[in-house]
Amino acid sequence: MPIGTFALAMVMTALSVWAIERVEDQRREGQARAAASVVATALDRRAHSYVSYLRAGSLMLGTRKDPTREDFESIAGGLLDDADYHGALGIGWLPVLKPAQIPAFEKRMNTAGQEGYTVHPAPDPASRMVVPVGFIADMNERNRPTLGFDTYSEPKRRAVIDQAIARRQLTASGPVSLIMQTRAGEWQGFLLFMPVYGPGQTDLPRGFISAPFNAGAFLSSIVVLEKIEDLEVRLYDGAMESSRLIARTGAQGASMHPVATQALTLGGRRLLVAVDAPEGGLTRTAWVALMLGTTIALLLAVVARIVSRRAEQDREALLWLREQASIRASLTRELNHRVKNTLANVLSLIALTKRRATGLDEFVEGLQGRIRALSATHDLLTNSEWGPTALRDVVLAEVAPYTRGDDAAVALSGPDVDLAPNDALSLGLALHELATNASKYGSLSVATGRVDVSWAMVGEGVVQVHWQESDGPPVPALRSRGFGTDLIEKIVAHELGHGVQLDFAVTGVRCTLMVPVRAPVAFSIRARQQNGQGKGK
Known part of the structure; x- marks a missing residue:
């Protein structure tokens, strides 16, 4: 213009x-x-x-x-x-x-x-x-x-x-x-x-x-x-x-x-x-008209440049506001989805804990522990802005109460792997149940007991997490089925989309979990938000 x-x-x-x-x-x-x-x-x-x-x-x-x-x-x-x-x-x-x-x-x-x-x-x-x-x-x-x-x-x-x-x-x-x-x-x-x-x-x-x-x-x-x-x-x-x-x-x-x-x-x-x-060039009147016209043309060009730049900035601001509104709407939908999922998990925990508890104290203790497990994993997700969360951090958050400094009862090994928020929540809940069971009846209930948690990629987009207890009390052959078993084999397996192998061997409990590793763009709302802000700004 x-x-x-x-x-x-x-x-x-x-x-x-x-x-x-x-x-x-x-x-x-x-x-x-x-x-x-x-x-x-x-x-x-x-x-x-x-x-x-x-x-x-x-x-x-x-x-x-x-x-x-x-x-x-x-x-x-x-x-x-x-x-x-x-x-x-x-x-x-x-x-x-x-x-x-x-x-x-x-x-x-x-x-x-x-x-x-x-x-x-x-x-x-x-x-x-x-x-x-x-x-x-x-x-x-x-x-x-x-x-x-x-x-x-x-x-x-x-x-x-x-x-x-x-x-x-x-x-x-x-x-x-x-x-x-x-x-x-x-x-x-x-x-x-x-x-x-x-x-x-x-x-x-x-x-x-x-x-x-x-x-x-x-x-x-x-x-x-x-x-x-x-x-x-x-x-x-x-x-x-x-x-x-x-x-x-x-x-x-x-x-x-x-x-x-x-x-x-x-x-x-x-x-x-x-x-x-004589043709003496432009007359004085023509020179005045030329200089005045050129000056006016330059002023008009400057004004047009200011107006066009302002209009361009307004368009960019409007686009950024639209993108921000879209991001807020997406965040609201995502938050609503996550809150519903969390509430659904809490309701499931309450229902299962109620059925398995023999008294009020046992009900309260079991429910508090599981909610704290959800909270710990939520803290990890909050720190990562609900983006990719390291698998090692999820494991550490659940087993940290049972480690003893340099003479740790829990050993961790495996490559750096990032999990989607929902998958991290499900894995954290499963590890909490395993750690709680180990601290009550298994390897973590005695000073000499030991738990090895290892993981490795077993295919494109899947990591295998292995829980192995050792040097703890023998596991009885005949035992009643508890809430943790149902939680891991039903809720966690359903959320992760893969079956769970849970074995109560005499030498110690073994559990194998298959966790999907998704590409960040498939689950990271924050990634989309940051891209939108960068473009709008």
């Missing part, structure tokens, strides 16, 4: 923790979906606002055949002053030239104040066109190396320029390194190319207004502005693949898993915003 109680309580605790975590997962999923929608909307709003500026600049630059630096900066200045365009690295003018036009263009740029301006890398004379970086509105040390760089020479930029020419509208690139000299993965971003056409131009544009975006800064500005916390936000170019990852920000970790995505389109290119919720 304690184990089952603990297991049931822990199952309920686990279900509670699972339910709490399930609710928390749903909350995180909802938070992620809301964040994905907010980020995608903000990115789309910012990007299209920037696109609007690029389109306006394209229209204004389209009216100038060879725009000067002043023309470009007057158009780009408004865009760069707008604080809503975090992540944009500036805006540039990229003219479209033929390879043969490069020397004149370089000379014009140097004359306009951009000393040392050269187009690089050196183009192939057979190249379709050259698209160098002419002006950059936000000129700094980071952007300066890009002046004169032929964007058409780099495969990714060339692909998006060709696409912009084919579409004749603003086009976004895929993931590119914004600074060519940087290590792979640094300054990752994307470019917007807006073709600028003059009046009547249908082939190649005059040039491009280009805007590079640092994808990480662009995305981070949105996350910070929208206060998106404890979430990882990633920006992909089209598909959600590691090779097409543009930027990522927020709580990054190995335990992230995609929760919500939101797509947007910029410059004809599909971008994908993915928001992940």
Whole structure:
């Protein structure tokens, strides 16, 4: 019961923790979906606002055949002053030239104040066109190396320029390194190319207004502005693949898993915003529920253990009481049986003594002696708790009054044999009659007389007891039959279940008794009682 109680309580605790975590997962999923929608909307709003500026600049630059630096900066200045365009690295003018036009263009740029301006890398004379970086509105040390760089020479930029020419509208690139000299993965971003056409131009544009975006800064500005916390936000170019990852920000970790995505389109290119919720293990509420549930489960198990132990002790006590009651009932029945047997023996002794006695004194003397014999044997049985009683002790109890110290008139010999209580009573009664007769008329009536009592096992479960008198007065051939003879040959023989051989020889009385030796479990009520108590306790 304690184990089952603990297991049931822990199952309920686990279900509670699972339910709490399930609710928390749903909350995180909802938070992620809301964040994905907010980020995608903000990115789309910012990007299209920037696109609007690029389109306006394209229209204004389209009216100038060879725009000067002043023309470009007057158009780009408004865009760069707008604080809503975090992540944009500036805006540039990229003219479209033929390879043969490069020397004149370089000379014009140097004359306009951009000393040392050269187009690089050196183009192939057979190249379709050259698209160098002419002006950059936000000129700094980071952007300066890009002046004169032929964007058409780099495969990714060339692909998006060709696409912009084919579409004749603003086009976004895929993931590119914004600074060519940087290590792979640094300054990752994307470019917007807006073709600028003059009046009547249908082939190649005059040039491009280009805007590079640092994808990480662009995305981070949105996350910070929208206060998106404890979430990882990633920006992909089209598909959600590691090779097409543009930027990522927020709580990054190995335990992230995609929760919500939101797509947007910029410059004809599909971008994908993915928001992940961190799996930081169990929540505080779940931990509290787990610890509280475990504590309650342990307490319930302890209580169940106490209750089950108490119930077990009660069952054991009840069983012991039942066994004790059974033992008392058995003892009562046994005592009743023994009392009845004793009373029956006393009544028989009284009846036989009365018939054989010639006077009151003889009646009283004979009856007292026989009752004392029963009492002596009863004392032996009481000392042995009515269990097995030694045959030697029974003999000694009956002949003890007739022994004389070291010069004993009675000799005993035989192995150690234990008798059942009823058999001991019967044997004691027979020996009393023999000893009484010997003390009155036989060997024990004279100083020189002697009695030998010996016994030996004569078979399985039977011991033979032999009484032999010697050196006493001669036994008369003609003698009346007394009470002792009837007692031994009738009552004792009946109780022992074997015949008695009684011989009144001239040299002394001889008597042979066959006494059964029973196994203790067949007659020992105390043995059963002790076993019952041991089991109950």
